Amino acid sequence: MSEKKSVLISGAVVNTGRAVAERFLKEGWVVFITGRQGDKVKEVADELSQKYNGECYGFEYIPFHARTEGKALVDRILAMGFCPDVFVGNAANLGLDQNALTCELDAWEEVLITNVMGYFVPAREIAKAQIERGKSQTGSIVFIGSINAINTIPGRSAYTASKGAILSMTKGLALDFAPHGIRVNCVMPGPIWTTRYDANPEQAARKADALPLKRVSTTEEVANCVWFFATEESGNATGASMVIDGGLTSIVNGAY
Numbered sequence: 001m002s003e004k005k006s007v008l009i010s011g012a013v014v015n016t017g018r019a020v021a022e023r024f025l026k027e028g029w030v031v032f033i034t035g036r037q038g039d040k041v042k043e044v045a046d047e048l049s050q051k052y053n054g055e056c057y058g059f060e061y062i063p064f065h066a067r068t069e070g071k072a073l074v075d076r077i078l079a080m081g082f083c084p085d086v087f088v089g090n091a092a093n094l095g096l097d098q099n100a101l102t103c104e105l106d107a108w109e110e111v112l113i114t115n116v117m118g119y120f121v122p123a124r125e126i127a128k129a130q131i132e133r134g135k136s137q138t139g140s141i142v143f144i145g146s147i148n149a150i151n152t153i154p155g156r157s158a159y160t161a162s163k164g165a166i167l168s169m170t171k172g173l174a175l176d177f178a179p180h181g182i183r184v185n186c187v188m189p190g191p192i193w194t195t196r197y198d199a200n201p202e203q204a205a206r207k208a209d210a211l212p213l214k215r216v217s218t219t220e221e222v223a224n225c226v227w228f229f230a231t232e233e234s235g236n237a238t239g240a241s242m243v244i245d246g247g248l249t250s251i252v253n254g255a256y
Helices: 015-026 038-052 063-079 105-132 157-180 201-209 219-230
Strands: 006-009 030-035 056-060 086-089 140-144 183-189 241-244
Touching: 006 015, 006 063, 015 030, 015 038, 015 086, 015 219, 030 038, 038 056, 056 063, 063 105, 086 105, 086 219, 105 140, 105 157, 140 157, 140 219, 157 183, 183 219, 219 241
Parallel strands: 006 030, 006 086, 030 056, 086 140, 140 183, 183 241
Antiparallel strands: none
């Protein structure tokens, strides 16, 4: 088994997941990324390997199929001689425009399965591998949650439910994994500048204007929070969450 530090990041082809991958590559880690399209994720992995003169490998993984694909994903990495030190759960179904009164139940359910089971299964399989291989005392799991676990907006009840589940699951797994030394924490971003805002800067400006700091977070800033929780920099932290939202959740409605 390789002694090189390694990390598995789900949903790392673009935006936040890609920024997290780049953060670890800058530090010399071996990085495994996933995406829903095998050819695309391998293309991105090759690009990042060349950019950072490092090791980045891409695998197709559909979180909605976590029950069957989650263990297979981790087994492929183990077969390459690596046991990831860190798992970062990032891949998500955004569950946009789902009117609770009219949306299809299958679509609502898909958000829950993708966002919760899609995190849980790889996290559990990596934790098992770390324990079996004597790496659990330095093992770390980081989930990308959302401030929507606390406050939400109309038309996103499934997404809100999934992010609430992720925050609770962080605490539950932290306790279940603590006897083995594995830490589990959650980063909770507010608005993040992604390709969605590149295509609609007016929307980004409206979001920024609603924040006390008057700008949305960058993917690099979220990646730095992930790095903190993933490494020894966060020390004894487990079952913890970190909000990065430009002050949005500090506002009392109607009073700002």
